[in-house]
Each structure stands twice: as C-alpha cells, then as structure tokens.
Amino acid sequence: MSTELETLRQEIMRRTQGALSLDIAYVGVVNGLLAALDELGNAPPSRLAEATDMDAGYVLRWCDAAYAFELLEESAPGEFQLAPLGRAFIPDRPDTLMPFAVQAMLSAHMSERAAGLMRSGERPGEKVLAERETVLPWFGPMLEYQFGPLLEKQVVDQVPVFRAVDERGGLAVDLGCGNGWYLRALARRCPHLRGIGLDGFEENISQATRLAEQEQLNDRLNFAVGDLHNFHIEEPVDLIAMNRALHHVWDEKENVFRILREHLRPGGAAVIWEPNWPARRGDLRSPARRGMAFQNLSEHVQGNHFLRPEEIAEQFRAVGLEPEVHFVADGRDAIVTGTLPA
The missing domain is CATH 3.40.50.150 (Vaccinia Virus protein VP39)
Incomplete structure (x- = not known):
C-alpha cells in the first residue's frame, strides 16, 4: 500500500470513529441516558435502565459502546459515570454538543434517502423529516x-x-x-x-x-x-x-x-x-460552509x-x-x- 493511500485510509478511519461517537451520543441523548447518569452520579447499567425505563440489555450494550468511545468512565467494576465528553452532550447544558449528535443522525437518514431516490428523481418533500420517530422531537431543540x-x-x-x-x-x-x-x-x-x-x-x-x-x-x-x-x-x-x-x-x-x-x-x-x-462554488470548500453543501443535498430530497x-x-x-x-x-x-x- 502506498504511503498516500495509507494516509487516506487513516484519515477515513479517524472520521469513521468520529461518526460512531456521535451515533452513540445520539442514543444517549434521545433516551435520556446521559441526563439520568448525570443525576445518578454513577450506576450499573441495570440501575440506569430502571431510572430511564429502558430495556436492561440495550442499556448494557450502550454502556459498553459509550465507554469504548470515552463518553463514560468505569467508576467501579460494572458501574459507570459520565466522562467529560459524555457530559458535554447533556441537552439542557449551556453550549451543549447535543445538536451535533442529532444532526449526525438526521444526516445519515437524509443520505440514505438521497441514495435511494437519485435514480428516480423523486423528491418526497418535508415528510421525510418525520420518517424517523426519534429525530422529529429533537429537531426543534x-x-x-x-x-x-x-x-x-x-x-x-x-x-x-x-x-x-x-x-x-x-x-x-x-x-x-x-x-x-x-x-x-x-x-x-x-x-x-x-x-x-x-x-x-x-x-x-x-x-x-x-x-x-x-x-x-x-x-x-x-x-x-x-x-x-x-x-x-x-x-x-x-x-x-x-x-x-x-x-x-x-x-x-x-x-x-x-x-x-x-x-x-x-x-x-x-x-x-x-x-x-x-x-462561488469554491466557497463551499470552507470548513464553515461544508455542512451547508451537504444540507442542500438533503433539501433537494x-x-x-x-x-x-x-x-x-x-x-x-x-x-x-x-x-x-x-x-x-x-x-x-x-x-x-x-x-x-x-
């Protein structure tokens, strides 16, 4: 593998890790897991599931994933607490990072819709925003x-x-x-x-x-x-x-x-x-405008x-x-x- 290709591969892996981190944060945001753990201080997955009225098996696997991506820390064997990164996604905190997690999930949804519609040219309208039941309640926030x-x-x-x-x-x-x-x-x-x-x-x-x-x-x-x-x-x-x-x-x-x-x-x-x-199309290469370029694709849908x-x-x-x-x-x-x- 050439040095250039290896560099590109490493960069894509880095971006993928970032996207997965936002996915895990999104699950924690919309199900109140991050906010609940902030109130509890530390808890085993079973206690966190009880506090949020979620399925214990799902919460256990989410805790493992959130720990892997450094949103959680293990405070004691089998117990977790928020890491600084996880605390930053709590929705009602000043300067919360919550919008990035919601935008990541919405972007994934719109990408899939654009990919499926590109051949036919269909543009189904705003109803696509309501196709993912966990996204719509978080669109306004x-x-x-x-x-x-x-x-x-x-x-x-x-x-x-x-x-x-x-x-x-x-x-x-x-x-x-x-x-x-x-x-x-x-x-x-x-x-x-x-x-x-x-x-x-x-x-x-x-x-x-x-x-x-x-x-x-x-x-x-x-x-x-x-x-x-x-x-x-x-x-x-x-x-x-x-x-x-x-x-x-x-x-x-x-x-x-x-x-x-x-x-x-x-x-x-x-x-x-x-x-x-x-x-000027060249302005879309600015990091501050790249998101606008993607959003315009989702607007086309x-x-x-x-x-x-x-x-x-x-x-x-x-x-x-x-x-x-x-x-x-x-x-x-x-x-x-x-x-x-x-």
Missing part, C-alpha cells in the same frame, strides 16, 4: 441550540425592526415556528412584543406551548398548528418571520410574498432568515434548494416591500427584511 444564541447575540442587535416592533407592543408571527425557540428568544429580549407561532407538525406545537409555559411567556405567546397558506390573524401584523423556511416554499414565491405583504400593517416588516448560499440574498430582496421589491440585507455568522447566514412603507 437542535435548531434552538444552534441558532438561538446567534439570534440573541447578533441578529436582534443588527436588525432594527425588532426594536421598532417592541416599542409599539407589536405582534410578531413566526411561520414554521418549530418548537417556538425564535419567538421565545424575542419575547425575552423584547418585553412588549406579542407573538403567534404556526407550524405544520403537532409535535413542534406541543413543545412550543410547553416551553412557553415553563418560561412564563404564555401570556404573550400562542402557538397553533397551521401553515403559510392557511392562517388568518384578526389584526394587522407588525412582523412576519420565516426562519430557514422560505426555501421550502420558493417554488410558490409569487404567492408567498403576496401573502406576506397582505398581512403586514404599514411600517411592518417580513424578516427572512436563510443560509447565505455562496455565489425535500423539494427545496438554498437561496442567495439578492433573490429574496428582488421578490420583496416585486410586491412593493423595501428590502434590506444583513449578514450574520461571518456571512454564512443572511437576514433579509422587507418593510411595507408607512
């Missing part, structure tokens, strides 16, 4: 931990419309709200803002409602099953948000932008948050593709809204606002 800090640290401060809506106690509507992370973050930063979140998945609305109640925001925020094409708000809306959702309905863009404009009050704005698809900010701005102009583009996350994401003249 994944997005919240990935993008919630970015919203609070960069987006709210850089986009003036949020302050304007808050000052007048305005109404914000989030289309495709997921688990409500966007409206909950806005409500924490903007104490006078009111919000309505709509989403097509009942699981997401249940999560959003529960989390708003836990944060005592349910007096200002309401969530309901609904979508862009079938919502009716009794009052004109100050802000309509679509977060990483516009590309899902881009093939109906003329109708979508008409609907956005019709629901805005004068001076109100639509706020579109999308990945900033680069104009769902019938979508990523957009460039100028495409969104042009559609705003077409319906009489004044566009403004803001870049965040070192240019990887774009916030495009379209304001209805007062």
Whole structure:
C-alpha cells in the first residue's frame, strides 16, 4: 500500500470513529441516558435502565459502546459515570454538543434517502423529516441550540425592526415556528412584543406551548398548528418571520410574498432568515460552509434548494416591500427584511 493511500485510509478511519461517537451520543441523548447518569452520579447499567425505563440489555450494550468511545468512565467494576465528553452532550447544558449528535443522525437518514431516490428523481418533500420517530422531537431543540444564541447575540442587535416592533407592543408571527425557540428568544429580549407561532407538525406545537409555559411567556405567546397558506390573524401584523423556511416554499414565491405583504400593517416588516448560499462554488470548500453543501443535498430530497440574498430582496421589491440585507455568522447566514412603507 502506498504511503498516500495509507494516509487516506487513516484519515477515513479517524472520521469513521468520529461518526460512531456521535451515533452513540445520539442514543444517549434521545433516551435520556446521559441526563439520568448525570443525576445518578454513577450506576450499573441495570440501575440506569430502571431510572430511564429502558430495556436492561440495550442499556448494557450502550454502556459498553459509550465507554469504548470515552463518553463514560468505569467508576467501579460494572458501574459507570459520565466522562467529560459524555457530559458535554447533556441537552439542557449551556453550549451543549447535543445538536451535533442529532444532526449526525438526521444526516445519515437524509443520505440514505438521497441514495435511494437519485435514480428516480423523486423528491418526497418535508415528510421525510418525520420518517424517523426519534429525530422529529429533537429537531426543534437542535435548531434552538444552534441558532438561538446567534439570534440573541447578533441578529436582534443588527436588525432594527425588532426594536421598532417592541416599542409599539407589536405582534410578531413566526411561520414554521418549530418548537417556538425564535419567538421565545424575542419575547425575552423584547418585553412588549406579542407573538403567534404556526407550524405544520403537532409535535413542534406541543413543545412550543410547553416551553412557553415553563418560561412564563404564555401570556404573550400562542402557538397553533397551521401553515403559510392557511392562517388568518384578526389584526394587522407588525412582523412576519420565516426562519430557514422560505426555501421550502420558493417554488410558490409569487404567492408567498403576496401573502406576506397582505398581512403586514404599514411600517411592518417580513424578516427572512436563510443560509447565505455562496455565489462561488469554491466557497463551499470552507470548513464553515461544508455542512451547508451537504444540507442542500438533503433539501433537494425535500423539494427545496438554498437561496442567495439578492433573490429574496428582488421578490420583496416585486410586491412593493423595501428590502434590506444583513449578514450574520461571518456571512454564512443572511437576514433579509422587507418593510411595507408607512
């Protein structure tokens, strides 16, 4: 074997080990094993299975695998405790690594679907997200931990419309709200803002409602099953948000932008948050953008593709809204606002 081939082989083995580590972490996240062991301190697999109401045989084998990949340490013969790596994946910890585990499993699922559909060209749509029952409940939390800090640290401060809506106690509507992370973050930063979140998945609305109640925001925020094409708000809306959702309905863009404009009050704005698809293919080689390139393949399975900010701005102009583009996350994401003249 040549030196070059051996080097490549070692690199692939290293990447495979990383992927397997995320797989084991995912099992521990979605079944509450990591969180339970954190509370217990240390425990044999049988005690951990009892605490999480899981099958003891599965938990034993998971503990062996988690130990092998250094998520667990053996505190005594036959007993385990969290290693620093395992503790880093606990979902409710600040800066949790949980999104990486969920994204790894979702990526594997979408890869398999893309491989099977490539010959026929079929694009089954968003329903593929619900095909793995353990993934959907974690989709919202994944997005919240990935993008919630970015919203609070960069987006709210850089986009003036949020302050304007808050000052007048305005109404914000989030289309495709997921688990409500966007409206909950806005409500924490903007104490006078009111919000309505709509989403097509009942699981997401249940999560959003529960989390708003836990944060005592349910007096200002309401969530309901609904979508862009079938919502009716009794009052004109100050802000309509679509977060990483516009590309899902881009093939109906003329109708979508008409609907956005019709629901805005004068001076109100639509706020579109999308990945900033680069104009140059070479930019996809950047480590920060490689994930976007893969995700665009999975978006194709769902019938979508990523957009460039100028495409969104042009559609705003077409319906009489004044566009403004803001870049965040070192240019990887774009916030495009379209304001209805007062």
